[in-house]
Ligand SMILES: Nc1nc2c(ncn2[C@@H]2O[C@H](COP(=O)(O)OP(=O)(O)OP(=O)(O)O)[C@@H](O)[C@H]2O)c(=O)[nH]1
């Protein structure tokens with residue numbers, strides 16, 4: 093293979109696999125580095141010399157959509173998501189929980205997943221220190237929110253927060269704001285919010301891309317099978333990392349509606365590919381490939397698309413659909429008591 | 432790529448016409464018992480000391496050859512944590528085979544496996560072929576579930592049973608082969624409904640790769 097300017101490990105510590113396509117990546121980065129440089133300048137002016145905390149204004153929203161420079165992500169995520177306020181209200185909370193004691197059952201659950209989180213990331217090896225930080229974040233959160241405890245999937249979110257912020261406590265607060273303020277009940281024991289949101293997405297696909305919706309149903313692949321990981325991991329471990337972080341920029345500002353925009357973009361812009369699958373296996377493979385292709389990698393263009401490709405999507409539509417499917421679910425559960 | 436037809440002709444003592452049957456198989460069992468590791472061993476011949484925890488489910492395919500039939504497995508490797516349970520029916524619905532996995536070093540996972548078997552017997556297709564896999568047999572020093580106990584339980588319930596190790600590869604191909612052998616490979620039945628295999632049409636057959644190495 094030709095020598096590349098880019099090494100065997102990416103800037104977040106992930107090993108690049110043998111089949112990593114350096115050519116495409118270089119083509120992408122040569123362009124994206126220019127974007128990053130220009131955004132860095134604009135953010136420097138916005139934030140000023142004293143590094144003041146940003147407010148939620150339309151200018152900031154526009155800036156966030158174009159990407160937060162990685163060095164500002166920790167503070168800007170904290171500010172725009174209101175995690176900062178939560179932290180100010182209980183500044184000692186994190187340390188206090190970590191003083192213990194911990195429940196053995198929760199400790200065992202979390203410990204099982206420590207070596208199974210990003211094993212191909214150099215910061216998450218046994219010798220590096222991120223496994224300890226990850227343990228602290230997850231165990232603290234499990235004790236802080238007993239309704240959620242530990243849900244698999246949170247390990248990837250907390251792990252990526254840690255890689256992006258390099259700070260344990262910041263990661264804890266961002267995890268807390270995601271689970272409690274930004275997302276409906278995705279991670280509780282019954283995962284009701286997740287199941288409802290998957291139905292909401294299915295309904296949105298049905299109205300916005302009806303032929304794809306019908307085709308996918310005809311081939312016997314439920315939307316939940318395709319999208320559970322998308323929602324649970326907020327695209328971590330699904331899309332390329334730079335794209336995930338750009339999505340999270342908007343997620344922290346604009347909320348969970350962004351997730352539907354991303355899903356709908358992936359589905360609509362790959363309409364041809366999906367429609368040309370004529371059996372179950374090729375369809376399943378198709379959904380694996382579209383999250384890794386050229387368009388998913390080109391995060392700047394991808395993030396522009398999520399605001400145009402799906403068409404209009406109002407908060408009230410999402411709220412109405414969520415209410416409708418939540419109600420349906422409750423009625424169903426009353427009819428057939430749980431196993 | 433060679434078409435299936437010519438692939439069949441090259442087989443040493445194969446019948447000139449190989450049937451290709453496609454089956455849906457689901458893996459169930461507690462988190463960290465080794466479901467993904469078994470699939471990785473079977474499909475790619477690999478083992479990772481640290482296997483990522485599965486969220487939702489992962490889909491893979493693998494083909495095995497029997498005397499006169501090529502069996503193509505569509506494999507759903509599911510998430511093991513209890514709270515993902517409510518999503519499981521989606522994966523075992525319409526499945527012709529299931530591997531219920533436990534970890535021989537952990538008694539709780541055996542209890543959980545029994546619950547999965549019960550649920551499959553009640554809710555899955557009545558003709559589903561169920562195999563029980565006692566995984567991590569390489570860790571015999573830490574064994575908590577006796578072979579005889581599991582064998583007796585499997586016999587009572589009409590399950591295939593093997594102790595496996597994704598790490599050493601012991602019995603991994605064998606358990607999939609045993610399932611393939613037990614599955615009904617009836618002809619004719621065109622519907623993908625419960626029970627019968629889907630016999631692939633000519634076009635589909637040409638596309639599906641031949642497995643005989
Ligand atoms: N010694 C030994 N370890 C194993 C074996 N199979 C799996 N493991 C290890 O056990 C851990 C869990 O394996 P996985 O395959 O991820 O388990 P899983 O059932 O898919 O777990 P979930 O995805 O969380 O449901 C991994 O770290 C594996 O390396 C085995 O046969 N022997």
Ligand SMILES: [Mg+2]
Pocket residue numbers: 466467468483484485508509510
């Ligand atoms: Mg797994």
